[in-house]
Amino acid sequence: MNKQTFIEQLRDLASIQGTPGQEMSVVKSLVELFTPVADEVEVDHMGNIYAYIHGDHPGPKMMVSAHSDEIGCVVRDIDDQGFIRIERTGGVIESLLIGRKVNVNGHFGVIGVKAGHLQTPEERKTIPSMSELYVDVGASSKEEVYRMGIQIGDSISYISELESFTNPDLICGKSIDNRSCCVVLLELFKELYTQRDFSGTLVGVIAVQEEVGLRGAKVATYKVNPDFALVLDTIPCADTPDSMNSGYPVGIGKGPVFPALAGGSVRGNIMSPQVKNLLLRYADELNIPYQLAVMTGATTDLAAVHLEREGVLAGAITFARRYSHSPVEVAHVEDFKLGYELLKKIITDSENWGELDFISLG
Secondary structure, eight states: OOHHHHHHHHHHHHTSOOOTTOOHHHHHHHHHHHGGGSSEEEEOTTOOEEEEEEOSEEEEEEEEEEEOOOOEEEEEEEOTTSEEEEEEESSOOHHHHTTOEEEETTEEEEEOOOOGGGOOTTGGGSOOOTTTOEEEOSOSSHHHHHHTTOOTTOEEEEOOOOEEOSSTTEEEESOHHHHHHHHHHHHHHHHHHHHOOSEEEEEEEEESOGGGTSHHHHHHHHHHOOSEEEEEEEEEOOOSTTTTTSSOOOOTTSOOEEEEEEEOSSSEEEOOHHHHHHHHHHHHHTTOOOEEEEETTOOOTHHHHTTSTTOOEEEEEEEEEBSTTSTTEEEEHHHHHHHHHHHHHHHHTGGGGGGOOSGGGO
């Protein structure tokens, strides 16, 4: 996987607005990108994308998924002066919204901030609640907002262009979660479409509405009914001064992360030990550095994927990101390159999936 190609493709995809339930533009772009490198591409009623490549030999049906949506907000109400009240969709944090530039259904806006000159000492110590925040789109009345084509329920997302640090492998911007993994999956399809040196059928899934309950992945897994599945996502890390003592030793630039446990006791998953061992084995064979993690405060689509039908043998390859669910998410491109190499090896050695069984682990 070429790093510069990865960054350029990610810059394009991350710039597209696509909050939960409003991923249409992202889906349209990804369909156009996958169509030339897949045997078939289809989109369901929810917006999930399914891309298929049939290998040169009979074998399992393997699903590899990433999600297309980004955290954001929606228009909750519009007052008589043209200011927009908002509601979150996904893990948006109030403190990161204040004073930000935003995209309101294609229109420029800013999240209002009360001037410090007008704040009381008590106000300066507090963060406004979501119900107090508002967006200014430069309108002076409710009717003017409507004439702009903005309605209740319309999407609101950060404006934040993908940029590189002095170290070009370090990138920063919005929607790295999880457009980055959409690019990883796309690059895999570009390579395997011409080579086809694997057994079975590869089904690439771009799932919608991950940020609001893993909804698209649930529907997609039921439809695909895979023999095995791998979920690609980014996850929070703890390598900054405010989190280094959290007991969660995951950082950027240290290789892909395998979450052995993710989410809480009810809404989460314990990664299949068969798949976990397979990931570790291939990583060791390829001399790829990796990180094992127990992340009770976050989860991935794997939590939905592994519970469909009779249960799906599944795992996750994830990538650390700093400043999660913010307009300045930071990640290391080398992590994605290493994860890509691992993913490609696993898919092209797909006949080994048939060797996995649970009882032999005891």
